Amino acid sequence: MFNLHLGLKAAERYRHLQDIILPRVCAVSSPVLLGGDFNARPESSEIGLVKNCLQDSFRANSGECIHTFPSDQPCARIDYIFLSNRWELNDYKVIPDTQASDHLPLVCEVTIQP
Secondary structure (H helix, E strand, O other), X not given: XXXXXXXXXXXXXXXXXXXXXXXXXXXXXXXXXXXXXXXXXOOOHHHHHHHOOOEEHHHHEOOOOXXXXXXXXXXXXXXXXXXXXOEEXXXXXXXXXOOOOOOOOEXXXXXXXX
16 A cells, blocks of 8 residues: 655656656555545546556545545545556545545545455
């Protein structure tokens, strides 16, 4: 399991993912989860880079809420849980109506594939 919090500049996020994070994460042969605050929208090149080696758990969204930031009036999806193909994705939800953080929490239900 890997957790991250990327910066606010797109070029910096891309370099960190391309040069530091993804080479290590995608080389792991065990089931991998990569989650956190990517500070990037789904259509960004940084998220595209991650999707080249990991699946976006959002595709199993069963909740009504899709945005994670800011928590008081969510209008952007910048938080993610990505999975290697060793996981079966069962469910995903953004938990609405909490002020525990400035981001809304994500929940992902998975099963390890043999």
